Amino acid sequence: PFPSVALVGYTNAGKSTLFNRLTGAEVMAKDLLFATLDTTQRTIRLPQGRPAIIADTVGFVSDLPHELVESFRATLEEVGEADLILHVRDIASPDSAAQAKDVEAVLEQIPTPDGKTRRILEVWNKIDLLEPETRETVVGQAERLAREGTAAAVSAWTGEGIEALRDTIASLIDDDPETQLTVEPHRGDLLAWLYANGRVTGRETDDDGRVHLTVRLHPAALGRLERLYPDVID
Structure with missing residues (x-):
């Protein structure tokens, strides 16, 4: 009965670290292809006590073959059924934009239940690794997009921006009467x-x-x- 949130992202984007930060769980967080081979789920409490189920899923890579998508079908189905998808990006990577396109291409292969609108929030992770001037620009852009519910800037490692992310998640899934x-x-x-x-x-x-x-x-x-x-x- 609780709304569901799925974390997706390119490998090494920091999904598992963000999952750990949001849930307090200890999930393997390594710079490895498919370090998370199945879906790990936890129930979390968002601001004002809003419960939600959050799932950490397999990391994506460039040109993920359709056959490989099929092999992870059960895992990826949870992404398609989620009420909110958190697309975690390594915003400090020079390949961040290209990696985002790869993830979006995989998401397009995942079916969405009839009548359900896919809602995606980009989480720009690793802002602690940015140079000060770049960081200021990225955070400012994310703050503007946050008002539309489309982006948030965080550091899963240091915890910066996590509470604001929780608020944004709650606002996007809080449509119960x-x-x-x-x-x-x-x-x-x-x-x-x-x-x-x-x-x-x-x-x-x-x-x-x-x-x-x-x-x-x-x-x-x-x-x-x-x-x-x-x-x-x-």
Whole structure:
């Protein structure tokens, strides 16, 4: 029921390092072709408690043959089904633009479920390796594009820009409808369920101890709520 985020990128772009930074996990991060051969998934909490599933996938290389794409079909299918794709780029590499085109070419080979719009956020990684003047230009450009939800500049190694990236991710996947709920004082179980399965955006407690919540819930989570806790929706 949680929105899904998939990391893709050219080999050595820093995907696994970024994954580790976002999740706190220890995933092998090496300068090796296909260092990540399968998909590693974790549940993360975005700003304001928004839960999401994030997946680290295989690194791409130049002219990835169609046959090789087929061999990683199961892994890459998760990319096609993701609610948001983070295209991680080594922005300090002189080949960054060419590598980005290679990744985009592979993404075009991955089918998207019917009716789903592919949403991609470029993550310009390794800004700590840029010369100061170049870095200022790159960060400024990324900040302008961030307002459109298309790019973010970070250093997965130092952590710079990670919190802003979290905010951008949350804004791009936070399209679940808001629901108004009233929780009786003795329903701590319901309150805990709502915090675990949705994102609470407003909370007030009245004089009788009732908690009035505004919560964003994925439609599947809303369906489970109605089955588990009938008569709670205002």
